[in-house]
Amino acid sequence: MEKHNQCPECAGTRVHSHGGxxxxxxxxxxxxxxxxxxxxxxxxxxxxxxxxxxTRFYASPEARAKLRDSKDWRRG
Ligand SMILES: [Zn+2]
Structure with missing residues (x-):
């Protein structure tokens, strides 16, 4: 997750995160x-x-673990 500390838009390093x-x-x-x-x-x-x-949204590991077998989501 280290690269998440740099902003892909402006290359700034003051990125803050909030989980859950x-x-x-x-x-x-x-x-x-x-x-x-x-x-x-x-x-x-x-x-x-x-x-x-x-602002970037990342699905939690628990949510990501369900993606592959979920009927609600298709790949691509
Ligand atoms: Zn930025």
Whole structure:
């Protein structure tokens, strides 16, 4: 994850991250359908560059582990 500390937009190094952010569901759109559990939606780690504001969303390892066998997602 070391390269995540540099912003791909401005090459700044003041990138901050926040894990465990809900991907939605319920009354909100669900951005990771089929990748959560019955009780909770999938999770993102969000990284924001303090210099240019570029914001990136990374699916959690738990969500990514379900991608290949999920009927909601296709490759490509
Ligand atoms: Zn940046």
């Amino acid at each position: 952010i809900s991907a939605g569901g319920g009354y909100a759109p669900n951005y990771l359908p089929g990748l959560g559990t019955f009780f909770s939606s999938g999770k993102f780690t969000v990284r924001v560059c303090a210099d240019c504001g570029l």
